[in-house]
């Protein structure tokens with residue numbers, strides 16, 4: 440089955456650009472990706488609401504092409520009044536899906552806020568807006584970096600699904616086994632909703648290594664060694680990355696993954712090449 444025929448299909452994540460050039464580039468990226476008929480786009484949100492206006496404006500311009508676009512919304516550092524106002528604004532302009540997160544506060548930035556974890560945010564959204572929003576939450580096949588154990592994190596994941604989330608999107612990973620193991624364990628805890636693998640195309644080793652350290656995604660030794668060996672040869676890095684991630688996606692779909700969510704970093708080409716390689 441191709442990605443396009445999959446019941447949940449594909450989706451693409453963007454970040455809110457902060458320059459005119461960035462905004463223009465994002466709309467070109469959106470147009471190129473829209474041709475693959477994604478189920479939705481999503482737009483990230485800065486810690487403590489730091490990109491609130493830019494996230495909202497980006498969502499408004501991305502969704503002009505007619506494809507559902509979900510703002511990410513994090514609760515850390517915000518109070519309930521702020522979140523309530525934002526939900527009302529989203530509703531008013533016809534947004535009906537969200538990615539609900541706890542988020543991370545950069546050190547030294549304000550207090551935690553009134554809601555401590557994503558399960559509390561999901562409960563709050565349901566209490567305030569009923570079934571208006573389709574809610575996606577984050578999942579961590581290799582465990583959240585702050586979690587004391589896989590088991591503890593899995594229980595917390597199940598808790599936020601039970602709070603009323605409709606689907607989950609995973610942190611990126613390079614081991615299909617980690618994903619299948621996580622899904623199996625979540626199903627055993629009664630989670631029935633789709634768990635969509637988050638896919639990070641490999642285009643730049645230095646950035647990938649920094650990102651992966653911060654979010655707890657394991658880069659297997661054989662991938663690291665090969666990427667290190669390429670040094671500054673970005674063409675080889677991209678060719679190798681395309682091959683590795685295309686094979687990962689194929690395995691995920693063949694094994695029953697209900698779609699693919701691409702972390703695009705506002706670039707169309709890497710995700711498109713991977714999609715073209717899928718059977």
Ligand code: FAD
Pocket residue numbers: 482483484485486511512513538539540541542543555556557558576577578583584585586587591592593595596598599608609610611637
């Ligand atoms: P939670 O689910 O609340 O979990 C956070 C930690 O607390 C975990 O260790 C968990 O085990 C533990 N925990 C959860 N609930 C409880 C509980 N009730 N009691 C005790 N412990 C608990 N970050 C951004 O800033 N902006 C974004 O737009 C953004 N988008 C993302 C999209 C996806 C798909 C993913 C996977 C991550 C994204 N992130 C984003 C990163 C995310 O904000 C961080 O990983 C953050 O540290 C955790 O958010 P969460 O919603 O997973 O938190």
